[in-house]
Amino acid sequence: MDAPVIELQRAGKVFVSSDGAKTTALDGIDLAIGRHEFVALIGPSGCGKSTLLRLVAGLLPVTSGQVSIYRQPVTEPRDEIGIVFQRPTLLPWLSVLDNVAFPVKLKTGRVDAGTRERARELVRMVGLAEFEDRLPEELSGGMQQRVGIARSLLHDPDILLMDEPFSALDALTRDEMSLELLRILRDSPKTVVFVTHSIPEALLLADKIVVMQSRPGRVREVIAVPFPRPRSLDTLMDPRFNRMANDIRAQVFTRRTGT
Template identity: 60%
Template sequence: MTFDTRAGELIALQHVNLAINDHEFIAVLGPSGCGKSTLMRIVAGLLKPSAGTVSVQGEAVVEPRDDIGIVFQKPTLLPWATLEDNVVFPMKHKFGRVTKDQRDRARELLKTVGLASLENRRPGRLSGGMQQRVGIARALLHNPEILLMDEPFSALDALTREEMGFELQNIWQNHRKTVMFITHSIVEAVLLADRIIVMSHGPCAHVAEDLRVPAPRPRTGDSMRMAEMQDLVSHLRDILMTKKVA
């Protein structure tokens, strides 16, 4: 992916070659400015790559697809709308109406993300973590096969972020989506992912390492204390913090 800037041509991503299996949870980990979010937007069909292709089940991604859901860094909820109306908003925006089944599913999803009985509340009365739960429910409304998450917990405090990580693991185990999770948190990547894709430092970022997480699921706080997990955290910290990724 190449961008034209005032300083000239900037190659953000180069020679990125990656395959993700069905129902696999992939964490894309890397330093700020390495093109993680750019990669996600290309996969989502929101950006057209300067060269190369992205495909889902052999079909090229050339525009946003119904089988791909996206959770951004901020949920961007409508402040005047109820939580239920925020969850069903994409359907209303696309089709001009919302069915009873879609509203029933919205309430069920709010229950799934821990917001049962709050469907008539407005976002201003929610904490940041609760608002992000609404964003996750909204992304799941049309039951996409693939869920793309762009640092969805980055604005949360440490305790809420950890809580949301365990909650996301539970949601994934119940719904079994293919997930690409963008993060710069080593612990978050190790806790959540089946595989961790380590991006090199930009510009010209590429896949530097493709690592499998050794702990079985479901994972708990005890899982993070396993020797294999601690070794993986240390390895990731070493290559990222000392800029050994090339």
């Protein structure tokens, strides 16, 4: 078996408030994620899903244990990681194309012809070629999130971390964006860690689902998703899909309430 791309070994995170009070957000997380594997994190609010993502991203240090990427401890943000947040945080005065190219301008102070062409290719990939000169306010929420995804892919990262990227969208747009993400990853495979509160979304997208418990956040179960790829709207109509979603929902609810 190949070595995991991402590995958490007894990883924990404790936050200390200004008055010295301690809150254990994560405790004893063991998790291994393989190359080009899509892993969804689900669980109740406050279970540490987003904190876990930030540990992997190098945006937060671990308090205990270790987080590794390619067997190297994570101590700071790394170039092989792209991040997509809940909201795309686009710069309102820049065009779609310039927003996608912005990370390079921020890092180097300039955007060369090669970077601009790469940004243009990504805008085409996410289906926004005719909107590359538009400002963010001229786009729908789903279109803005596509721009955010394109921007995260600018430096062709090996790993994509996504923190509830579709949560602000309506149900139909959310399904559309999930299918769009599957298409993008088919054309440009990545190792993905995806935080969501939506069990159907996790089942549609992921190879495995990590179910977490709260107070403190721990991994309770890792569930392999049995549906073959490529997936489509037909996957959502599979009777097994709804049964599995209901089973996972019951498990999460039972663990949350302690019944």
